[in-house]
Amino acid sequence: MGLFEDIKKIGIVPVVVIDDADQAVGLAEALIKGGLPCAEVTFRTAAAEEAIRRITEAFPEMLVGAGTVLTTEQAERAINAGAKFIVAPGLNPVTVKFCQEKGVPMIPGVVTPSEIEQGLSLGLEVLKFFPAEAMGGLKTISAVCAAYQMIRFMPTGGINEKNVRDYLASKYILACGGSWMVKKDLIAAGEFGKIEEMARTAAEIVKEVRG
Numbered sequence: 001m002g003l004f005e006d007i008k009k010i011g012i013v014p015v016v017v018i019d020d021a022d023q024a025v026g027l028a029e030a031l032i033k034g035g036l037p038c039a040e041v042t043f044r045t046a047a048a049e050e051a052i053r054r055i056t057e058a059f060p061e062m063l064v065g066a067g068t069v070l071t072t073e074q075a076e077r078a079i080n081a082g083a084k085f086i087v088a089p090g091l092n093p094v095t096v097k098f099c100q101e102k103g104v105p106m107i108p109g110v111v112t113p114s115e116i117e118q119g120l121s122l123g124l125e126v127l128k129f130f131p132a133e134a135m136g137g138l139k140t141i142s143a144v145c146a147a148y149q150m151i152r153f154m155p156t157g158g159i160n161e162k163n164v165r166d167y168l169a170s171k172y173i174l175a176c177g178g179s180w181m182v183k184k185d186l187i188a189a190g191e192f193g194k195i196e197e198m199a200r201t202a203a204e205i206v207k208e209v210r211g
C-alpha cells in the first residue's frame with residue numbers, strides 16, 4: 001500500500017489532459033510547487049505517453065500515473081514511459097491482471113456492487129468511482145461501502161473545489177481525482193503560475209479537512 005498511502009497524503013490527484021508534451025515539465029513543476037506532486041495524465045491525447053516520460057525524467061519523485069487506459073497495449077506504453085500507477089474508467093480484468101503482472105498498481109473504475117466484487121476477486125482494495133457526481137456521488141459511495149468496508153475509493157467526475165471537502169472527509173475516500181486546477185486551456189496557454197496557485201488552494205483544502 002506504499003503508493004496508495006502516498007496518494008492518500010496528497011489527497012487530490014490532478015487529472016491532466018495534455019495536447020503538447022512540451023508543456024509537461026512546466027505543468028509538473030507548477031503542481032509540485034503548489035503542493036500536489038501527483039498527476040493522472042489521461043491517454044485521451046497523442047501527447048500523453050511522451051508527457052509522462054518527460055515528467056518522470058525531470059521529476060522522478062513525482063507520482064505520475066496514466067489515466068483513461070483502456071487496453072493492455074496502452075498500459076504497457078504508459079508503464080514503459082514511467083507511469084507509477086494506471087487508472088481506467090471501467091474494470092477490465094485483462095488489463096488489471098496485466099498491470100499486476102508488471103507490478104504496477106491499477107485503479108479501475110466501478111459503480112455497482114457487482115463491479116466492486118469483481119475488483120475484490122482480483123485482489124484490489126482501491127477502486128475508482130466514476131463518474132462520481134453523475135452516479136450519486138458520496139451518497140452512493142457511503143451506501144455501497146456499508147457492505148464493503150475494506151474498499152477505498154478514488155472518485156473522479158464532477159468533483160471540484162466546492163464539493164471536494166465532503167469527499168475528503170469520508171473514511172471511504174483515499175483521494176479525489178479532479179481537473180479544476182489543471183484546465184486544458186490553462187495548460188495550452190502555459191499559465192503555470194495560475195495552475196500553481198490553484199494547486200496550492202487545493203492542497204490547502206486537503207490540509208484543512210484531513211489535518
